[in-house]
Amino acid sequence: MSATTSTIVNLPDQRTATMPKRDYLNNEHGLLSWLFTGDHKRIAILYLISITFFFFLGGIFAGLIRLELLTPQPDLVASDTYNKLFSLHGIIMIFLFLVPSVPATLGNFLIPIMIGAKDLAFPKINLLSWYLFMAGGVLTLTALVTGGVDTGWTFTTPLSTHYLNTNVVTAATGIFIAGFASIFTGLNFIVTIHRMRAPGMTWFRMPLFVWANYAASILMVLGTPVLAISLVLVALERTLGLGVFDPTKGGDPLLFQHLFWFYSHPAVYIMILPGMGVISEVISTFSRKRIFGYTAVAFSSVAIALFGFFVWEHHMFIMGVSNYSALVFSLLTMLVAVPSAIKIFNWAFTLQKGSITFETPMLYAFAFIGLFTIGGMTGVFLGALGMDIHLTETYFIVAHFHYVMVGGMLMAFLGGIHFWWPKMFGRMYPESLSKLSAVTSFIGFNLTFMPQFVLGYLGMPRRYHAYPPEFQVLNVLSTAGATVLGVGFLLPVLYLGWSLKYGAIAGNNPWQATGLEWQIQSPPLTENFTEIPIVTQDAYDYEWLANKTEHEVTTVG
Amino acid sequence: MDNALVASHAHTHEEEHEHVALPQHRHHFETEQQQREAGTFGMWLFLLTEIMFFGGLFFAYLLYRNWYHDAFVAASNQLSIKLGAINTAVLIGSGYFMALGVWAAEVRKKGLLVLFLLITTVLGFVFLGIKYVEYHEKWEKHHIPGEHFDVSEFVNPQAYGLKETPLAPDMAQKTQVFFSLYFAMT
Numbered sequence: 001m002s003a004t005t006s007t008i009v010n011l012p013d014q015r016t017a018t019m020p021k022r023d024y025l026n027n028e029h030g031l032l033s034w035l036f037t038g039d040h041k042r043i044a045i046l047y048l049i050s051i052t053f054f055f056f057l058g059g060i061f062a063g064l065i066r067l068e069l070l071t072p073q074p075d076l077v078a079s080d081t082y083n084k085l086f087s088l089h090g091i092i093m094i095f096l097f098l099v100p101s102v103p104a105t106l107g108n109f110l111i112p113i114m115i116g117a118k119d120l121a122f123p124k125i126n127l128l129s130w131y132l133f134m135a136g137g138v139l140t141l142t143a144l145v146t147g148g149v150d151t152g153w154t155f156t157t158p159l160s161t162h163y164l165n166t167n168v169v170t171a172a173t174g175i176f177i178a179g180f181a182s183i184f185t186g187l188n189f190i191v192t193i194h195r196m197r198a199p200g201m202t203w204f205r206m207p208l209f210v211w212a213n214y215a216a217s218i219l220m221v222l223g224t225p226v227l228a229i230s231l232v233l234v235a236l237e238r239t240l241g242l243g244v245f246d247p248t249k250g251g252d253p254l255l256f257q258h259l260f261w262f263y264s265h266p267a268v269y270i271m272i273l274p275g276m277g278v279i280s281e282v283i284s285t286f287s288r289k290r291i292f293g294y295t296a297v298a299f300s301s302v303a304i305a306l307f308g309f310f311v312w313e314h315h316m317f318i319m320g321v322s323n324y325s326a327l328v329f330s331l332l333t334m335l336v337a338v339p340s341a342i343k344i345f346n347w348a349f350t351l352q353k354g355s356i357t358f359e360t361p362m363l364y365a366f367a368f369i370g371l372f373t374i375g376g377m378t379g380v381f382l383g384a385l386g387m388d389i390h391l392t393e394t395y396f397i398v399a400h401f402h403y404v405m406v407g408g409m410l411m412a413f414l415g416g417i418h419f420w421w422p423k424m425f426g427r428m429y430p431e432s433l434s435k436l437s438a439v440t441s442f443i444g445f446n447l448t449f450m451p452q453f454v455l456g457y458l459g460m461p462r463r464y465h466a467y468p469p470e471f472q473v474l475n476v477l478s479t480a481g482a483t484v485l486g487v488g489f490l491l492p493v494l495y496l497g498w499s500l501k502y503g504a505i506a507g508n509n510p511w512q513a514t515g516l517e518w519q520i521q522s523p524p525l526t527e528n529f530t531e532i533p534i535v536t537q538d539a540y541d542y543e544w545l546a547n548k549t550e551h552e553v554t555t556v557g
Numbered sequence: 558m559d560n561a562l563v564a565s566h567a568h569t570h571e572e573e574h575e576h577v578a579l580p581q582h583r584h585h586f587e588t589e590q591q592q593r594e595a596g597t598f599g600m601w602l603f604l605l606t607e608i609m610f611f612g613g614l615f616f617a618y619l620l621y622r623n624w625y626h627d628a629f630v631a632a633s634n635q636l637s638i639k640l641g642a643i644n645t646a647v648l649i650g651s652g653y654f655m656a657l658g659v660w661a662a663e664v665r666k667k668g669l670l671v672l673f674l675l676i677t678t679v680l681g682f683v684f685l686g687i688k689y690v691e692y693h694e695k696w697e698k699h700h701i702p703g704e705h706f707d708v709s710e711f712v713n714p715q716a717y718g719l720k721e722t723p724l725a726p727d728m729a730q731k732t733q734v735f736f737s738l739y740f741a742m743t
Contacts, residue, residue, distance in 0.1 A: 112585075119585035121595040187602050195595040196586075221602060225610035233613075233741060241703030242737035244617055249702060250625060250731035259613050532587065 008286070008357050011428065012507040019426050019505060023523040038123030039526055044109035045424070046130050047100060052493070054096040054137060059489065061089035066448075066482040069475050074466040082465035083150035084166070088140075090153030095175050096137050098409055099267060102274035103220075104133070104185055106416045107213045109424060111189060113517040113524065114207050116198025116533045121191040129184035136178025143167035143174065152463065154264070155230075157245040157256040161237040169238055172231040179224045179231075182270075186220030189213055198516075200535035207515050207539045208297055212277025215301035219266045219273075219308060227263035230256055254319060261312035269308040271405060272372075273301055275412030276343055279365050282419050283347050285513040286362040287354025290540040293346040300339035307336045317388045326385055333383035340376050344369060359511075360431065363438040364415030371407025371445065375400060378453065393463075396456025399449045407445055414441070414492060421496065422510045426522045427503030433495050441488030447481025514545045614742050621738070625731035631711050631721050632735035635700065637691065644687045651680035688743070695736070702737045 011017075024041045034042055064085050068076040077085065108126065112119055120126050143149050149171040151160040160168050193214050197206070234256070236242045243249025245256045284291050291297055313321055313329035347369060356362070378400040381387045391397065422428050451474040456462075460471050467475065509518040516533060517524075537544040586592035622629045658673035699707035708729035714721040724732075 117585065122599060123583070123585065125599075183606055187599060187606070190602060191595050191599045195591060195598060221606050222609050225606045226613050229610050229613035233617075236737075236741055240740070242741055243702050243733050244737045244741065249706075249737065250621070250628070250734040251737065252620075255617055255620065259616075262613075527584075 007359065008288070008355075008512055009359065009428075009431075009510055010507070010512055011504055011510055014504055017505040017507065020521045020523070020525075022525065023426070023521065024526045025425070025523050027526045036127075038119070038127060040108050040112050040120045040123065040126060041424075041524065041526075043123075043126050043130050044105050044107075047104040047108060047133070050130075050134060050137065051097050051100055051105065054092050055489075056493075058089050058092035058097060059486065061085050061092070063482065063486060065089060066479040068465050069467070070479045072467050072469045072472050072475075077465070079465060080150060081148075083152075083463070084148035086463060087150050087152050088144055088148060091140060091149070091171060091175065093405075094153055094267070094271075095178050096133075096140065098271040098405055099178075099182055099220075100133060100185070101271070101409065101413050102278060102416060103189070103213055103216060103270075104129070104181075106209075106278065106413075106420060107189065107274055108185070110420065110517055111210055111213060112192060112196070113520070113528050114210050114515055115193060115196060115201050116516055116529065116535060117192060117196040118527050118529065118532075120188045121196055122188050125184050126188055129181040129188070132177050132184070133181035136174045136176075136181065139170055139174030139177065143170040146170070154260060155234055155256075157234060157237070157253045158247070160234055161245060169235045172235050176228050176231050176235075179228045182220045183224045186217035186224075189217040190221065193217075198532050198535055202535075204295065204298070205535055205538050206298075207277075208280035208291060208294070208301075209274075209277035211298040212273045212275075212280070212301045215305040216270050216273040218302075218305050219270045222309070223263040223266040223270070226259055227267075230259035230263070233259075254316070254321070257316050257319060258312070261315045262309075265312040265315065266305070266308040268401075268404070269304050271409050273304060275368065275409040275416075276301065278412045278416035278419070279347065279368050280343075281513075281515065282361045282365040282415055283350050284540045285419070285511050286359055286365075287351050287356045288542055289350050289354040290538070290542075291346065292349035292352075293342070294539065296342050297346050300342040303339040304336060307332065307339070311336060311383075314383055314388070317385060318392050330383055330385050334380060337376065337380055340372075344373055344376075358435075360429070360434040360438055361415040361419035363435060363442075364411045364418065367438065367442045367445075368408055368411040368415065371403050371411060371442075375403030375405075375408055378403065391456060393461055394456035395452040395460045395462055398462050399452035399456060402449045402452070407449070411441070411445075414438070417492070417496070419511070420517075421499070422506030423517055423522045423524070425500055425503075426506055427499050427501075428506050428510065429492075429499045429503060430495050434492065437488050437491035437495075440491065441485060444481050444484030444486070444488050448478050448485050449481070451475070451477045451481075512545065512549075514540050514542060611742070614738065618738050618742075621731075621734050625728065625734060627722075627724055628711070628728050628731035629735050631714075631724055631729075632700075632732040632739075634721060635695075635698075635710075636739075640687055640691055644684055647680050647684045647687070651677045651684070654680065700732075700736050702733045702740070706733050706736075708732060 024039055028037075034046065037043060037046075064077070065082070068074070068082060068085075070076075074082070108120070143166075146167055149164075149166045149168055151164060151166070151168055151171075155168070155172060160172075193206075193210060233242070233244050237245060243251045245251045245253050247253065280291055280297060311329060311333045313325060314333045317326050317330075378396070382391055382397065382400060418429060418434060455471055455474050455478075458471070460467055506522055508521055511518065514537075516535070519533070520529060582589050582592060586595070654673045654676045658670055658677065661667075661670040661673055695701055698710060699705050700710075708724075708726065710717050710719070711721070711724045711729040711732050712726055714723055
């Protein structure tokens with residue numbers, strides 16, 4: 001092993017290295033072997049391909065939105081078309097990309113391996129989950145090509161039930177079905193983590209990625225059904241004329257808001273928690289230290305999940321809810337900042353005096369920490385009752401949740417994909433190109449969304465495609481940033497695709513990481529382990545890894 | 558002896574692992590007990606999601622019943638307790654026979670399994686039949702929410718031979734929320 005301090009990457013000698021003869025990718029051949037697979041790793045790949053498709057579809061809508069906003073006049077698309085663009089951007093990005101992003105791809109692939117199991121508890125339900133996701137996706141696409149939907153991603157009543165003549169029912173059915181995909185993924189994770197851990201893998205020896213996904217699974221299982229029922233009621237109201245949300249029949253539209261946000265606020269944590277899990281793994285590996293305050297970080301995931309259920313009304317402060325309940329929900333909202341800060345501070349302490357190296361996943365992790373902190377802090381602005389009245393329904397909100405979801409979650413997703421790419425496919429991505437793309441995304445992201453904070457503060461409302469001319473400079477900056485961001489997202493697809501065939505052979509453990517997934521071959525066997533491991537070490541125990549490596553060298557050599 | 562027979566069968570099956578004894582034992586579980594526990598746990602967890610699913614409706618019912626108490630009382634008196642009780646028994650019965658069917662499959666009694674599944678199906682149709690009678694009555698009385706909804710029976714119950722207290726027309730309109738929830742929930 002070389003004594004260089006700039007990198008910890010340890011690849012096998014490329015002249016002699018070979019890919020494993022047998023792994024989960026070449027175990028069986030043909031399309032059908034993929035479509036009927038029960039292997040969690042193959043299902044993860046299926047999910048990865050599908051969500052990448054939906055990500056770029058949603059990205060095209062985002063591009064069109066930014067293009068329209070380049071000029072103050074409504075000149076590129078008609079008002080109705082613009083409404084459809086931002087609705088479909090939101091629906092696709094949230095339900096078909098962000099919610100399944102880390103759990104269904106990386107979580108599916110890694111959780112069984114990380115806890116020393118051969119598969120998830122219910123492989124067939126796992127496959128069913130992918131089919132439900134695809135059915136939901138196809139229905140959403142159907143709504144798209146048959147005329148679109150323009151409710152916004154929130155399906156707000158009575159707009160969605162009475163005043164629109166677009167494909168609300170089709171889109172809602174799509175989301176309803178995709179919701180069950182999410183429920184099944186969460187259910188599978190919870191049962192697997194409870195019942196399938198290898199001998200010695202106690203709760204507090206699990207990697208923090210598993211903890212984070214466990215917390216997100218609780219939210220998926222408890223929250224998603226409530227979304228499902230509120231969408232069912234919207235559909236019934238449109239088709240059969242039921243009146244649960246209809247004031248003329250005695251119903252209350254605000255009830256829809258309560259039910260919808262009871263899921264959709266926790267959904268934010270469904271999206272961000274697995275990303276936080278990725279960051280824990282990456283930070284530990286590239287600073288060669290156990291995560292500072294492991295227990296606190298583990299419990300902060302669960303705390304975020306728990307608090308997440310008691311803050312939903314902060315989406316409704318201006319909708320005529322009682323002042324007293326608004327006060328309580330504002331305080332509870334502030335409470336979420338505590339576990340989030342616990343994570344950020346503990347990651348910072350992990351970095352302190354660590355042997356930090358700057359590989360691509362680490363660059364993404366740094367981007368996450370900075371951008372998520374900005375996103376989280378601006379969330380505190382919005383949770384404050386007085387500020388919220390000024391800022392709500394403006395571009396400030398748009399900037400806030402993009403900082404959390406794109407700056408936070410998407411950076412974590414990309415970091416995770418780079419980090420585990422060698423494990424998933426056995427080959428390395430090109431390092432300098434990927435660093436370039438990480439930096440490009442970071443610059444492009446800030447250029448896109450930083451001006452939107454200012455725009456929102458100055459009073460530019462969201463969801464309009466025309467604006468006063470004095471806002472144009474900031475909007476042009478934002479659109480320019482979106483172009484840079486687009487390049488930053490397109491690059492990984494190209495070079496990751498290239499690396500599948502031409503990348504350097506990674507070997508079992510290119511990062512010298514401690515997780516169980518790094519102790520097996522890459523790409524793994526279908527059964528993951530030839531022999532179920534017996535776990536005797538804590539997570540992130542680098543001494544254990546050093547001893548083990550030394551031992552291997554002496555016995556083999 | 559029995560085990561050996563089944564084990565040799567497992568060899569021919571792609572998904573089965575060699576050391577596995579019983580055919581229903583999946584390859585990725587270490588022990589049969591682990592598999593059973595995971596299955597039970599998963600089932601209860603799924604039932605929990607159902608509570609959250611219908612919880613939304615129960616919450617809506619609770620809220621509106623408090624707001625429109627008189628309308629909900631009058632409207633719920635329209636329902637037949639007898640038919641509702643019979644249908645509840647029918648549903649629980651079909652669930653019971655389905656559970657028996659699972660047991661029959663576990664102990665590999667194919668005949669019993671078919672019988673139990675048939676009973677479950679028949680009870681399912683009985684449920685739908687009773688539901689038809691109930692819905693038909695609502696249809697005839699114009700108690701289905703929407704354009705044709707008619708509140709006269711609640712505004713002027715005497716004319717229909719009912720002993721209810723008459724409701725003010727605006728409160729009577731709220732019976733529509735009750736029937737909305739009624740149809741959404743059943």
